[in-house]
Amino acid sequence: MPVAVFEMPDGAEQVLDVPDDWSLMEAARRDGLEGIVAECGGGAICGTCHVQVDPRWYASLEAPGMMEEALLEVVPERCATSRLSCQVVMTPALDGIRVRVPSSQLEL
Amino acid sequence: MADLLSTHVAIIGTGHAGVECAWALRAAGFEGDIMLLGAEPHPPYERPPLSKGLLTGTTSADRIALRAGDTYEKQGIRYSADDPVASIDTAARLIHTQAGRRIAYQHCVLATGASARGIAGLAGDHVHAVRGLDDAHRLRDAIRPGHRLLIVGAGYLGLEAACSARKLGAEVCVLEQQRGVMAGKVSAPTAERMETLHRHAGIDIRHGVAVTGWQRTPDAWRASLACGGVVDGQQVLVSIGAVADTRLAEAAGLECRDGIVVDEQCRASAPGIYAIGDCASAYRAELQRHARVESVQNALMQARTAAAVIAGKRPPAAKPLTFWSEQHGRRLQMAGLVHPALPCDDHVHATAKGWLVERYQQGRLAALEAVDSPVEFIKGVPRIGTPPVHV
Ligand SMILES: Cc1cc2nc3c(=O)[nH]c(=O)nc-3n(C[C@H](O)[C@H](O)[C@H](O)COP(=O)(O)OP(=O)(O)OC[C@H]3O[C@@H](n4cnc5c(N)ncnc54)[C@H](O)[C@@H]3O)c2cc1C
Numbered sequence: 318m319p320v321a322v323f324e325m326p327d328g329a330e331q332v333l334d335v336p337d338d339w340s341l342m343e344a345a346r347r348d349g350l351e352g353i354v355a356e357c358g359g360g361a362i363c364g365t366c367h368v369q370v371d372p373r374w375y376a377s378l379e380a381p382g383m384m385e386e387a388l389l390e391v392v393p394e395r396c397a398t399s400r401l402s403c404q405v406v407m408t409p410a411l412d413g414i415r416v417r418v419p420s421s422q423l424e425l
Numbered sequence: 426m427a428d429l430l431s432t433h434v435a436i437i438g439t440g441h442a443g444v445e446c447a448w449a450l451r452a453a454g455f456e457g458d459i460m461l462l463g464a465e466p467h468p469p470y471e472r473p474p475l476s477k478g479l480l481t482g483t484t485s486a487d488r489i490a491l492r493a494g495d496t497y498e499k500q501g502i503r504y505s506a507d508d509p510v511a512s513i514d515t516a517a518r519l520i521h522t523q524a525g526r527r528i529a530y531q532h533c534v535l536a537t538g539a540s541a542r543g544i545a546g547l548a549g550d551h552v553h554a555v556r557g558l559d560d561a562h563r564l565r566d567a568i569r570p571g572h573r574l575l576i577v578g579a580g581y582l583g584l585e586a587a588c589s590a591r592k593l594g595a596e597v598c599v600l601e602q603q604r605g606v607m608a609g610k611v612s613a614p615t616a617e618r619m620e621t622l623h624r625h626a627g628i629d630i631r632h633g634v635a636v637t638g639w640q641r642t643p644d645a646w647r648a649s650l651a652c653g654g655v656v657d658g659q660q661v662l663v664s665i666g667a668v669a670d671t672r673l674a675e676a677a678g679l680e681c682r683d684g685i686v687v688d689e690q691c692r693a694s695a696p697g698i699y700a701i702g703d704c705a706s707a708y709r710a711e712l713q714r715h716a717r718v719e720s721v722q723n724a725l726m727q728a729r730t731a732a733a734v735i736a737g738k739r740p741p742a743a744k745p746l747t748f749w750s751e752q753h754g755r756r757l758q759m760a761g762l763v764h765p766a767l768p769c770d771d772h773v774h775a776t777a778k779g780w781l782v783e784r785y786q787q788g789r790l791a792a793l794e795a796v797d798s799p800v801e802f803i804k805g806v807p808r809i810g811t812p813p814v815h816v
Pocket residue numbers: 437438439440441442443462463464465471472473474475476508509510511536537538539555556557582670673701702703704718719720721722724747748749750751
């Protein structure tokens with residue numbers, strides 16, 4: 318099964334199995350990963366599943382939709398490779414993708 | 426004599442609130458024993474998709490699980506399913522389960538949720554509610570293209586189910602006794618606009634109608650209306666709200682009034698007992714009284730609050746309540762609480778994709794509603810409680 322590597326604010330790394338077609342958020346939630354609150358369950362409206370994608374992986378992702386783009390403007394610790402993890406869907410090409418969980422998300 | 430188990434924290438109920446509380450305890454550094462005691466046979470799952478994606482088939486039971494099976498063990502959380510708690514002895518700090526287990530605890534968190542309210546005389550094969558996974562599967566299997574689904578109650582849940590059933594090709598008729606949809610929950614402008622969407626989708630919404638009786642005909646349920654008419658439906662969905670599951674708490678002598686009464690730290694009326702989520706009626710400073718709230722965000726917040734109190738940490742700062750719903754692909758978000766007895770001054774603003782309603786009471790922003798405007802919503806939530814901005 319493809320995996321995604323989540324880097325936590327303290328530097329620890331968590332390697333999660335992500336079935337094809339599942340979003341990174343769904344995998345993180347199933348593992349109870351701290352910081353991926355996902356309050357809206359993947360509706361792309363709450364912004365509580367924000368991750369910073371490793372720049373080497375960012376270009377492999379499909380571009381964010383308009384709603385996601387707009388939401389990313391208001392999430393804390395936004396960076397150039399920020400994404401909502403509920404909108405990043407696993408494909409074989411993304412096996413091994415690396416993302417960081419922003420520290421502010423642990424305080425939500 | 427059944428085994429006597431013991432734990433530092435026993436959490437009763439494995440919905441959003443119970444599961445989050447267990448995880449929040451670990452996140453807060455709590456190292457004691459945690460037991461999560463569930464009544465349902467299914468592993469813990471989230472309920473919002475039950476009336477949305479799970480009904481239409483865009484998601485499935487395994488995808489709405491709250492945690493993977495092996496994560497409980499990894500976190501050192503003892504999870505048990507399918508064995509409801511039968512009673513709590515708050516003086517002896519002892520739980521009895523239906524299967525006969527006895528569990529001694531130091532802290533007990535009640536997260537028993539709520540159950541769908543029913544209608545007397547309306548029961549059987551073709552009558553549905555949507556509260557649990559089995560309910561949703563059963564309703565999905567009963568929905569047929571061309572058949573009519575009668576939905577009683579035009580609240581969020583009824584309207585979401587109406588959209589889902591319509592997508593599956595059913596004829597849908599929604600009966601609501603109040604004037605307007607989502608009455609008392611959203612502003613009149615939002616209610617009217619959402620109702621228009623439902624009508625355009627071919628959903629027959631009748632509000633201001635009282636059902637005076639139900640009758641079983643050979644192939645349908647027939648509702649008699651106070652105005653004299655009748656409506657038939659092969660299937661009926663009753664969505665007239667939920668009742669807090671307080672039976673355990675009441676039998677244990679805890680103070681209950683439409684929910685288990687708790688303070689702002691989720692403490693119930695006996696030492697060592699907390700209540701969180703849909704079953705809890707917490708003190709709400711903004712209303713100056715206790716109120717029960719059914720929303721995922723409230724369940725998560727109260728779970729973290731109780732966990733922090735138990736772990737001896739500072740509880741998270743209070744935040745406005747939020748809630749969301751999805752109808753016909755439009756996303757509705759709400760924040761704050763409107764005092765039902767006070768007049769509301771609603772200001773509607775158009776946004777790029779939808780609209781935003783600021784709801785003022787006594788000169789303060791009491792609540793916000795946003796449709797397809799998550800950015801305006803997120804920016805607006807911190808303003809709740811403040812006076813209007815004059816532009
Ligand atoms: C169809 C539907 C759609 C919804 N949509 C939304 C939405 O879009 N947005 C939103 O914010 N909220 C929504 N909600 C509300 C949200 O799901 C609830 O607020 C949330 O589930 C509350 O979680 P809880 O853990 O308090 O209660 P529940 O999820 O009800 O969990 C309580 C659990 O306790 C168990 N239990 C009860 N008694 C016992 C006992 N004696 N022993 C052991 N276990 C027991 C029950 O079996 C149940 O599993 C929706 C609810 C439903 C039903």
